[in-house]
Amino acid sequence: MNTRDCGHIISASSPAKGEAGKTGEWRTQRPVLNEAKCLAVRANKDICFQCWAFCPEGAIERKPGGPIDLTYCKGCGICAQICPADAIQMESEYDSPESTKSE
């Protein structure tokens, strides 16, 4: 297999998610949202969004209880740290019932 088909004259990349692979695999801890505590979920309104605002990966959707994209979430824990309602807990990947690698 050769590289001719790419047709590139220079090294020029095109955007795509997961350039570094499924970076969720880097995680040792996963964020778990307790919806009962989440301000936005409880109010069912577009409020707070601190977790979305401060996610360095852009892996949290801007929605009440916005799902966290565990495929790419690197498990840094900023969202848990920043949440004013203490609604996100970091849980060990080893204790987690779901496999990180499943997709």
Add this chain to the structure above:
Amino acid sequence: MTVLNQQRVNNTHNHLSNPKTYPPGQHVVTGNQSAAIGAFLSGVQVVAAYPITPQSPVVEELAKFIEEGELPAEFVPVESEHSAMGVCIGASIAGARVFTATCANGLAYMCEQLHWASGSRLPIVMACVNRAMAAPWSVLNDQQDSMSQRDAGWIQLFCKDNQEIIDTVIQAYRIAEKVYLPVMVCYDGYILSHTVMPIEVPDGNKVKKFLPPYIPHTPIDISKPVNINPVTLADPRLNADGVLCHGYMEHKYLHHQSLRNSLKIIEEIDIEYKDIFGRSLGGLFSEYKTDDADVVIICAGSLSKMCTLVIDMLREQNVPIGLVSLRAYRPFPNQKLSVALKNKKLILTIDKSLSYGYQGPICIDIKSSLFESGISSTVISFVAGLGGRDIKPYEIAEKAYDYWNKFNKKELTNEIIYESQWINCKY
């Protein structure tokens, strides 16, 4: 053609066809002026440069054109050569036709940018006004500067006289934009840069026809964003669509192949140029009285023009000698040269530079070219004119005469074969 490209076409070549002060026809100008007029006629859009002797008058002349409103280009007076090339790279990526000029330590200072420009496959044209490399300081001519950058992946073309400078600058854009490689137009400092001689300034309207607008290979397009020159792995890698893309080595292969392919392009464009403007620059190299020659002098730059005189002198003394003037040094026309040098008994190379610890770069390349072709001529390396040391035609003639006689008498010792012979070195 995309809308973006159409826009680009419309925006290129909106300058006056001809500079008011240099209308088509004959003018007596310096080499630096010749280069500047060439850049004007080529419709450069961005000029960035840093002053260095003996290059500065090139960009001074262009600054004049721009400030007088004749040339609607951006002039960026940068704070260093490193930035001069940086600006050229940025502007060329943005889709503009760019020009800069430098020499010697300035060229060395932009060294990493030279690799960046060629690796980005940008058709930048730069005048390199050949000057000696410090230390010690010398502002005078030799070719150590550009020769030291021969492996930077640029096309290097040498000019014999001021006419060739203007013609080569114009051709350089055509070549560069065809093969997507930067071109260094090399001409001797002072000997050409500061010496006036008559040139024929071509008609800008014809140049416009000869030189179609520049279309960048990877346009800046917000609707189709790309990341240019990111970290590239050693091995090929799949993109998001599963297409295998180059590794670092494939990029280098492509770069190298384009340089090799440019051998053909340089010749073709020179022929086309001749059809339009009536002048050929000899393509890759030019020959003078080589047909029946047993001994050949090979050199590059203004020296090669002077050597035509040397050949005439020696011919009158019945030395069967000819001359090969190298125009393209990179890519090196090894195969064509081997054909030209077939059956030549003695080859005398004259370098105005050195690969320290071995011999002159031209000599080294000639020797390897001959080896590839199984030609077993004797090659003698001469080094001359370093740091502006004046070269007289008779000095070269005497050397050539002397070594031709030594060759015939089988008196060429190992000392002569394996070491460079220094012309007019008083040590």
Add this chain to the structure above:
Amino acid sequence: MDHYKEVSNFFRNYKKDNITQIRWHGRGGQGAITSAKILAVAGFLAGYKGVTSAPFFGAERRGAPVIATTKLSKCTICDFSQIVSPDVVVVLDNTLLKTINVTQGLKPNGWVVLNTPQHFKYDFLQNSFNFIRVNATQIAEESGLISAGIPLVNTPILGTLLHVLPTIDLSHIHKALEQFFSPKAVLKNFDVISRVYKECSVEKIGNFLQELQES
């Protein structure tokens, strides 16, 4: 050995280009380099196919002695080497004579064109040189060709050169000036050049030593 010497002499005296070589002596800022170029352009306009002009390749500064050269030839000039044996030397400033051997390498029967006031010691001259003396400073002063308080002599002296290089005439000089100066400056320069050309009468051209001896 003799054969080599003979061949060597042949090379050294080889004159296919048949170049008329003019060497200019001045001081940095006096405009010797510009005049050398103007002469080259005028020469080209007068039909010389090969002309070159270059400053002596160095880094001379204002006030320091500078050298410029002009070469004129009926065919294309291939020899880009420096001038060692000029046909004409032009000296813009007589004070240079104290420190510089302006006639170095000057061909026998070559010309010295000197800007100088009347009275000066000319013992540097050899019998075999031809000599034109002109007080270009005074003429420039009288004609108001002055820049920053200093009379310009570089262009006026071109007027004298026309006597040495008869193939070039005033019209060529005029056209050449247009390449270098604004129309106003061309007018002014050309006026002075014409005056110098006329005042530098043919009679004054000759072996100046003889003139000196006679006086």
Add this chain to the structure above:
Amino acid sequence: MTSILEIPADEYMLPGNRSCAGCGLGIGLRYILKALEGKCVMTVPACCLTVLGGMYPISSITVPWVNSVFPGTAAMATGLVAGLKALKREDITVLAMAGDGGTYDIGIQGLSGAAERNANFLFVCYDNEAYMNTGTQRSGATPKGVKTTTTPIIGKIHSPKDMGQIMDAHNIPYVATTCISYPTDLYDKVKKAKDIYGLRYIHLCVPCPSGWQYDPKDTVTIGQLAVETGAIVLYEIENGIFRLTGRSRRLANGGKLKPITEYLSAQKRFANLDTSSLDELQEYIHKRWNEFITKDKTLTE
């Protein structure tokens, strides 16, 4: 001032990129590109951001991006500006982003030249206070006393340059400092800078978990501590007028700086500092803070 809820949802940085877990740069980049609405071309030298941007042939960023040699960011940006101008495509903002090494050290010549020429681009120095991409070597931005791999035992003995002042001394139209822990402050400053002609310089404090040696979860809180202790001061200088902004402004208007030790003790890189150095640093911080307050003539408005 824009609130978090008013920040556009559009993202121009894609997840699954190559940045370290907890890297503050990701937060910063998101807001810069949001403020520019993606209508920009970035240029970046060799730095952590290059790594974040991804390896050929995949990019983690959805705006055009041109890589540059390490010292050449500002020149490349100047070139892009000149080229785009020549092609009458001036609607695109040129964004240069370099780390502290690429700004304070190897990049300063080109940046200074571009500032003197008032080249029309936005330069963001994301400052993580050392050469993080090559393994935490000291830079001109590394604070005094910090242990890095090239100041391994004693810690850095020199104070960092004040890059904000250096840039201000170039008389460019806009200079600002900000921190990723205050993304709306960053967003507003980029948005403002976007519409100013000339060289605009924004200094962005970016805490780095690996180099500063703290738990990645603390990136935002460390950045907040930096501002609340006065180690980092948020300000902007617009056409020569200096004003504190955001959290720093609120602190100046009746608030009180936290002791610097709260910021320092949260990071292992400062572990070397003894009591006298800490006192000295605290004194320096207060002195500088008072200077800033005096300098800001708008505080009483």
